[in-house]
Amino acid sequence: MNPFRRSPFVIIASVLVYIFLYAPIVGLILYSFNASRTNVTFEGFIPAFSERIVMDGSLVKSSPCGPFHWYCDLAKNQDVAEAAGNTLTIAFVATIISTVIGTMAALALQRYNFKMKPFSQLSLYIPIVIPEIVMGIGILTLFSQFFGWANNFFNLVGDARLSMGIATVAVSHIAFMVPFVTLVVQARLQGFDKSYEEAAMDLGANEWITFKRVTFPMILPGVMSGALLAFTLSLDDFVITFFTNGPGSTTLPIYVYGLLRRIITPQVNALSTVWILVVFLAVMALQVLQNREQKPQH
Amino acid sequence: MLQRLRENKSAQGTLLALPTTVWLFVLLIIPLILTLIVSFGKRSPDGNVIYSFTLDNYTRLFGYSTDCPDGQASCFDPLYVNILGRSLSLALNTTLFVISLAYPLAYFIARAHPKQRNLYLFMVLIPLWTNFVIRVYAWMMLLRKEGAINLILGWVMNLLNIPFTPLEMLYTPGAVLVGMVYEFLPFMILPIYTSLEKIDASLYEAAADLGANSIKTFLRVTLPLSMPGVVAGTILVFIPVMGTFIVSDILGGRQVILVGNLIQRQFLDARDPTFGSAASLILMVMTLIVTYFYTRKFGFGEEIVVA
Numbered sequence: 001m002n003p004f005r006r007s008p009f010v011i012i013a014s015v016l017v018y019i020f021l022y023a024p025i026v027g028l029i030l031y032s033f034n035a036s037r038t039n040v041t042f043e044g045f046i047p048a049f050s051e052r053i054v055m056d057g058s059l060v061k062s063s064p065c066g067p068f069h070w071y072c073d074l075a076k077n078q079d080v081a082e083a084a085g086n087t088l089t090i091a092f093v094a095t096i097i098s099t100v101i102g103t104m105a106a107l108a109l110q111r112y113n114f115k116m117k118p119f120s121q122l123s124l125y126i127p128i129v130i131p132e133i134v135m136g137i138g139i140l141t142l143f144s145q146f147f148g149w150a151n152n153f154f155n156l157v158g159d160a161r162l163s164m165g166i167a168t169v170a171v172s173h174i175a176f177m178v179p180f181v182t183l184v185v186q187a188r189l190q191g192f193d194k195s196y197e198e199a200a201m202d203l204g205a206n207e208w209i210t211f212k213r214v215t216f217p218m219i220l221p222g223v224m225s226g227a228l229l230a231f232t233l234s235l236d237d238f239v240i241t242f243f244t245n246g247p248g249s250t251t252l253p254i255y256v257y258g259l260l261r262r263i264i265t266p267q268v269n270a271l272s273t274v275w276i277l278v279v280f281l282a283v284m285a286l287q288v289l290q291n292r293e294q295k296p297q298h
Numbered sequence: 299m300l301q302r303l304r305e306n307k308s309a310q311g312t313l314l315a316l317p318t319t320v321w322l323f324v325l326l327i328i329p330l331i332l333t334l335i336v337s338f339g340k341r342s343p344d345g346n347v348i349y350s351f352t353l354d355n356y357t358r359l360f361g362y363s364t365d366c367p368d369g370q371a372s373c374f375d376p377l378y379v380n381i382l383g384r385s386l387s388l389a390l391n392t393t394l395f396v397i398s399l400a401y402p403l404a405y406f407i408a409r410a411h412p413k414q415r416n417l418y419l420f421m422v423l424i425p426l427w428t429n430f431v432i433r434v435y436a437w438m439m440l441l442r443k444e445g446a447i448n449l450i451l452g453w454v455m456n457l458l459n460i461p462f463t464p465l466e467m468l469y470t471p472g473a474v475l476v477g478m479v480y481e482f483l484p485f486m487i488l489p490i491y492t493s494l495e496k497i498d499a500s501l502y503e504a505a506a507d508l509g510a511n512s513i514k515t516f517l518r519v520t521l522p523l524s525m526p527g528v529v530a531g532t533i534l535v536f537i538p539v540m541g542t543f544i545v546s547d548i549l550g551g552r553q554v555i556l557v558g559n560l561i562q563r564q565f566l567d568a569r570d571p572t573f574g575s576a577a578s579l580i581l582m583v584m585t586l587i588v589t590y591f592y593t594r595k596f597g598f599g600e601e602i603v604v605a
Contacts, residue, residue: 006409007512013402020399021425021483024436027446031439041444105318112311120315123322128533129589130330131541133558134582137565137574138329141336175325178318207304238430238544243565253431260435260548272432279427287420 025276032269033067035060039266070270080271083255090166090241090251091234094173099227101174102181103219109182110189124179132176136243139172143244164246172244173234180233181226188222221289228286232279330582337575345569355576378560378577385557386584388471389539392478396535397528399479400486404527405520407487408494419491426484434548437477441467441549469551477545482538486531493527494520529596537585557581 036043037058046069050062053069063069074080108114109121127135147162156162196218200210238253245254252275259268303309337355340348359382363375407418425433440446448464455462467473497520505515543558550556557577564574 006406010402010406010409013399014406017399017403017483018421020480021422024433024440024480025425025428027440028432028436039439040442041449042446101317101321104314108311108314112307112314114308114311114315116312116315116319120319123319123326126322126326129537129586130326130582131537131558131585133541133543133561134333134578135326135329137561137571137578138333139325140565141332141571141575142325142329145332172325175321178321182318232427236427236429239541253429256429256431256435257544260431260438264435268435272429272435275432276424276428279429280424283420283423283427286423287416291416 028269029273029276032070032266032273034070034266034269037265039264039269070266071274073265073267074270074274077267079250079255080252083250083252086166086169086249087235087251087253090170090173090249091231094170094177094234095227095231097170098174098177098181098230099223102178102226102230103185103223105178106182106185106189110186124182127176127179132239135176136239139175139240140243143168164244164249166249168244168246169241169249169251172240173237176237176240177230177233181223181230184226184229185219185222188219192218221292224289225286228282228289232282333575333578336572337579339572339575341570341572345571347571355573356580358573359576359580381555381557381560382580382584384554385540385581388475388478388556389536391475392482392539393532393536395475395479396483396486397531400483400490400531401524401528404487404490404494404524407491408497415495419488422484422487426488430481431544433481434477434545437473437480438468438548441473441476443468468549469553471550471554473549474546474554474556477549478539478542481542481545482535485534485538486528489530489534490524490527493524493530497523525596529593532592533589536588540585541581 031039031042033045034042035046037055037060043059045067046060046063047067048062049064049066051064053063054061060069063072065072105120105124109117143164147164150156151161196214197210200214201207205213236253237251238257241251241254242257245251250258252271256268256271303313335349336347338349338351338353340350340352340354342348359378361374361376361379362372364372365375366373403422407415407422410418438445442448443464443466445468447467452462452464501519501523502515505519510518541558543556543562546554546556546559547562557580561574561577561581564570564577568574
């Protein structure tokens, strides 16, 4: 029996599911070239390049960027630039912290026995089994109660008052990112051959040298894929950010959500297309890393 | 001191796990406790919390009302119970649809030639990592009265000479269901694929040797062995669907109100955090109960980590 044999039903169903997965994305990209400013129907591509933008009602007749008019429009949008900056800052900071402490926790849970181990392990599953909105409003309550108390207690006024912002978003992101890093690194440590470390110790390396020269290089691919996963989770997050952001800490998902409730121009589609491209490259990087991780084992 | 730490393995473990454990305790467990405390509180006229111990928020959620039509002191108002029921049934329906779409695709990928598998998986990851909000927006564009689906349908109907009026699809429960299925489909494909891929090919040979046809092999070998993936996928789909409010907000308009929308509005528009906290805890309890009984029946697959 050929193990790769698939019935026609499976093949047809799979093709349909792929179409279902990609149709919205293709539509989204197509509409980013829409000549219509209102973006309700597709009015064709913007036909021509010109020195200045020429409009006919809500139709763009020609633009300095031609069909890429909405991408140029996007590039000029200061709010998008600020939101993109916030999103990346939060994702970078939160990824670095969650990768470091998450990897430490994975080592502890996999290698050591200690009193609070069952509690630590169990708390990792909270973000998986509890809806995000429950965490979101809980964290919102925590911050608003704490800030209210602290502002009163220390008599903080004006700019010194504690309030929601980039820091609260990043701190909250770390809370749901760490468990994923820890679980990924733990999975990597499970298939780990301890004899390499024992060999290093036999050859006179102390624990720190062994970790630096043997353990860490071996778990590095796991740490990297954990970090990339955490990074994408942070970039993608809407719910937790929605409840923990404040003035000046709008991220891209929050910005797009805000637009959807007002007038939508094809600029949103241009933004989405750029986003999809970035994601495409990130997923490619992740794949390359994972392939590299798999090779030494075979 | 340092010397003692070097010898004390237990202290080393505690120290390594400490930052994560403290972080999760402060930002996940304390907030849950706070939510519980707030849910017993009362709302002050300016939308703040007055700490007290009252079950009013919970009785209101389950239908106790003092705002009755014909002068009664109290009556049953099904508004919130209906919202909870609607969320639960939508989550169940979404999960069933997602399983029936994800299984054939996962099976297709698992049975693909190893060289092609990565490409097929990659094709599942792209929509998964495309932003959640952007994916809802994409469906908004497709489902609109002037949107792509009506455009294509109109074109086909025109070819067939059948009169066609554009369908009203956006802002209906159906639109919310489609959006939810789309959003969470990849979370089911990946774990099912992982468990299918683990099945040893020799089992199929054994089944064939023993005279099983392909349908019997699927029902007796493949399906049972892939159950851990289905279980993990169900948890990854059911729980977030229960709490999501963007999909219903954007694709349902104000027509489809789920428990997520209810909670969000209490915190932002209605400014009643005490009622919102109570709704949030009921949501959590509902998902935990369903997850508990479900995993007790089918087990808790380690596939949950892959997605």
